[in-house]
Amino acid sequence: MNGAEIIDGKAYAAGLRARVAAAVPAFRVAAGRAPGLAVVLVGEDPASQVYVRSKHKATVEAGMESFEHRLPATASEMELLDLVERLNADDRVDGILVQLPLPSHIDEKRVIATIDPDKDVDGFHVVNAGRLAVGEAGYVPCTPLGCLMLLKDRLGDLSGLAAVVIGRSNIVGKPMAALLLAENCTVTVAHSRTRDLADVVRRADIVVAAVGRPEMVKGDWIRHGATVIDVGINRVPGAEPGKTRLVGDVAFAEAAAVAGAITPVPGGVGPMTIAVLLRNTLVAAHRRAGVALPEGAIG
Numbered sequence: 001m002n003g004a005e006i007i008d009g010k011a012y013a014a015g016l017r018a019r020v021a022a023a024v025p026a027f028r029v030a031a032g033r034a035p036g037l038a039v040v041l042v043g044e045d046p047a048s049q050v051y052v053r054s055k056h057k058a059t060v061e062a063g064m065e066s067f068e069h070r071l072p073a074t075a076s077e078m079e080l081l082d083l084v085e086r087l088n089a090d091d092r093v094d095g096i097l098v099q100l101p102l103p104s105h106i107d108e109k110r111v112i113a114t115i116d117p118d119k120d121v122d123g124f125h126v127v128n129a130g131r132l133a134v135g136e137a138g139y140v141p142c143t144p145l146g147c148l149m150l151l152k153d154r155l156g157d158l159s160g161l162a163a164v165v166i167g168r169s170n171i172v173g174k175p176m177a178a179l180l181l182a183e184n185c186t187v188t189v190a191h192s193r194t195r196d197l198a199d200v201v202r203r204a205d206i207v208v209a210a211v212g213r214p215e216m217v218k219g220d221w222i223r224h225g226a227t228v229i230d231v232g233i234n235r236v237p238g239a240e241p242g243k244t245r246l247v248g249d250v251a252f253a254e255a256a257a258v259a260g261a262i263t264p265v266p267g268g269v270g271p272m273t274i275a276v277l278l279r280n281t282l283v284a285a286h287r288r289a290g291v292a293l294p295e296g297a298i299g
Ligand SMILES: Nc1nc2c(c(=O)[nH]1)N[C@@H](CN(C=O)c1ccc(C(=O)N[C@@H](CCC(=O)O)C(=O)O)cc1)CN2
Pocket: 051, 097, 098, 099, 100, 101, 122, 142, 143, 233, 246, 265, 266, 267, 268, 269, 270, 271, 272, 273, 274
């Protein structure tokens, strides 16, 4: 029996995008310009092209200015670094995002390190990772911040809850753990070397799965009533030859039978990524222009 509440990330993301859009006109009046987001795509990765197009559309729909830069897959690291430096110096640009993954000849760390931390709306720069670790205001990576918003929307106060984050990437696992710790959860970060992973997960009130392995987390790993956030987006062969379908890192049907609430894939965490990007860009625009963002404007 499927007993879990299905957490509708698509609906929550639509609400957040509407709140961001509603706050833009007041910023335009106060600053005399729109918030600006620059997105850089290197190469022709099909999924990245879709995400960058969606970011442009969402930015324009929110009333912000979108600066899209596309470089060929053959672009040198130096060309990309020069572009990032130009965006750092451009006053119309509040947020800079370099779409990942980058072609293998480009050093991702070097590119991220070149972005001005105060325009780093992806929250990937070590300065922002450090700010998050010590509880200072900065920019938090969009996917984990989106997960936290969904958790707080369902559970309210997270204090004292046992949370397990499966995966320790710099982009999701580590910032997710820092965010949950800041909410006074007791946090365990599990990974490929964790022993008795199923038992570790069974103790959790909150499970965040971010490993990138299709349906790895089984239903009998989930504690009755737990809240399950599935960050995985894995394309696997579909029922018909030549077709594919998306699945998460959690075996959805099994887990939904025991969980209290669970995010679906698609339609769970994924749509939050772009909504939080707009939220971070709005925050960056206010900070850079020295304009106060009204309390509670974007939740
Ligand atoms: N610089 C960055 N690069 C990448 C990031 C990022 O946050 N910053 N995240 C991902 C890709 N991504 C945004 O860039 C992203 C991934 C997924 C979705 C989404 O809405 N997914 C849908 C399903 C989409 C589909 O059908 O394929 C869902 O889960 O419902 C949005 C954005 C890597 N790169």
